[in-house]
Amino acid sequence: MAVSAKTVISFGLVAIPVALYTATQDNDIHFNQLHKEDNSRIRYKKTCSHCGKEIGANDIVRGYEYDKDHYVVVTDEELEKIKTEKDKSIQILHFAQLNQISPVYYEKTYQAVPEAGGEKAFELLRFALMDEQKIAIGKTVMGTKDTLMAIIPRKDGMLIATMFFADEIKDLPKSYNKPEPTxxxxxxxxxxxxxxxxxxxxxxxxxxxxxxxxxxxxxxxxxxxxxxxxxxxxxxxxxxxxxxxxxxxxxxxxxxxxxxxx
Structure with missing residues (x-):
C-alpha cells in the first residue's frame, strides 16, 4: 500500500514520526461518457485560451488571478519556502471527547503508522488516549491550507481524520415544525x-x-x-x-x- 504522506505528530516536546495511509478505497463500478450516435469515448482536452494549443501536465503551472486576466505564478518550491517545521508537522492543540464532535466535521480518514524510532512514543500516546477515552485535535498544512485533524486511538493503531473548519459547515437550510410525540x-x-x-x-x-x-x-x-x-x-x-x-x-x-x- 502506497504512503499518502509522511509527517510528525508533535505532542508537547515529543515528536512522533508517522506515515499516513488512506483508510478507504473506491470499489464502485464507474461508467465512461460516450457519444450517443456511435458509442465512441468522449475525451477532454486542456487547451490554452490564448493560442489554442493543447497543453500537457508538464506545461501547467499554478496561478492566482489578482486582477482581471492578470496572474501571479506560485511554484511548489515557493510554497515550501514559506512553510515552517511547525506547518509541516501535526501539532496537537488540545484533547476532547469523541462524542463531542459532530460527524459532519469529518472529511477523510487515514491510518497512522509509526516510523522507525517512533514506535514507543506512538504507543504511549495511543495508550494514554485509550485510557482517558479522549481524542487529540491537531492542525497541519496540507497543500495550500491549514487542515484540522482528529487523532483517534484504536485497539490496533490510530486513525487520523481530516476535518472541516466551522465556517465550512453549512447551516441547516430550513427549519421544520417539531411535533411533541406522545x-x-x-x-x-x-x-x-x-x-x-x-x-x-x-x-x-x-x-x-x-x-x-x-x-x-x-x-x-x-x-x-x-x-x-x-x-x-x-x-x-x-x-x-x-x-x-x-x-x-x-x-x-x-x-x-x-x-x-x-
Missing part, C-alpha cells in the same frame, strides 16, 4: 430500537446495488434482455402508532432479524 409513541419507538439493537459488524454489510449493477452489465454484455425487479410489498399503514407496532412485530419474525446489506 409517551406511548415514544415507548413504542424505544421498543423498536431495542429490538433492533445489535453490535455493529461492518463485515456483515455489502453494497447490494453494485452486485445488481454488475449482473445488469453481464446480462447486457451477453446480449440478454433486462428483467424488471419484482415490486416490493408495502403495508397500507398510515397511523404512526400502528406503523410502530407493525415494525416491532416484524422484528419478532426470524426472517426479519437477518441483517440486510447496506
Amino acid at each position: 409517551e406511548a409513541e415514544l415507548n413504542m419507538a424505544k421498543t423498536l430500537i431495542n429490538s433492533m439493537d445489535t453490535p455493529f459488524k461492518p463485515e456483515e454489510y455489502n453494497d447490494e446495488f453494485q452486485v445488481k449493477l454488475r449482473e445488469l452489465l453481464e446480462t447486457k454484455i451477453a446480449g440478454k434482455e433486462i428483467v424488471s425487479a419484482a415490486p416490493e410489498e408495502h403495508g397500507n399503514v398510515i397511523d404512526l402508532m400502528e406503523a410502530l407496532k407493525a415494525s416491532v412485530n416484524q422484528q419478532k419474525k426470524p426472517s426479519a432479524r437477518k441483517r440486510r446489506g447496506a
Whole structure:
C-alpha cells in the first residue's frame, strides 16, 4: 500500500514520526461518457485560451488571478519556502471527547503508522488516549491550507481524520415544525430500537446495488434482455402508532432479524 504522506505528530516536546495511509478505497463500478450516435469515448482536452494549443501536465503551472486576466505564478518550491517545521508537522492543540464532535466535521480518514524510532512514543500516546477515552485535535498544512485533524486511538493503531473548519459547515437550510410525540409513541419507538439493537459488524454489510449493477452489465454484455425487479410489498399503514407496532412485530419474525446489506 502506497504512503499518502509522511509527517510528525508533535505532542508537547515529543515528536512522533508517522506515515499516513488512506483508510478507504473506491470499489464502485464507474461508467465512461460516450457519444450517443456511435458509442465512441468522449475525451477532454486542456487547451490554452490564448493560442489554442493543447497543453500537457508538464506545461501547467499554478496561478492566482489578482486582477482581471492578470496572474501571479506560485511554484511548489515557493510554497515550501514559506512553510515552517511547525506547518509541516501535526501539532496537537488540545484533547476532547469523541462524542463531542459532530460527524459532519469529518472529511477523510487515514491510518497512522509509526516510523522507525517512533514506535514507543506512538504507543504511549495511543495508550494514554485509550485510557482517558479522549481524542487529540491537531492542525497541519496540507497543500495550500491549514487542515484540522482528529487523532483517534484504536485497539490496533490510530486513525487520523481530516476535518472541516466551522465556517465550512453549512447551516441547516430550513427549519421544520417539531411535533411533541406522545409517551406511548415514544415507548413504542424505544421498543423498536431495542429490538433492533445489535453490535455493529461492518463485515456483515455489502453494497447490494453494485452486485445488481454488475449482473445488469453481464446480462447486457451477453446480449440478454433486462428483467424488471419484482415490486416490493408495502403495508397500507398510515397511523404512526400502528406503523410502530407493525415494525416491532416484524422484528419478532426470524426472517426479519437477518441483517440486510447496506
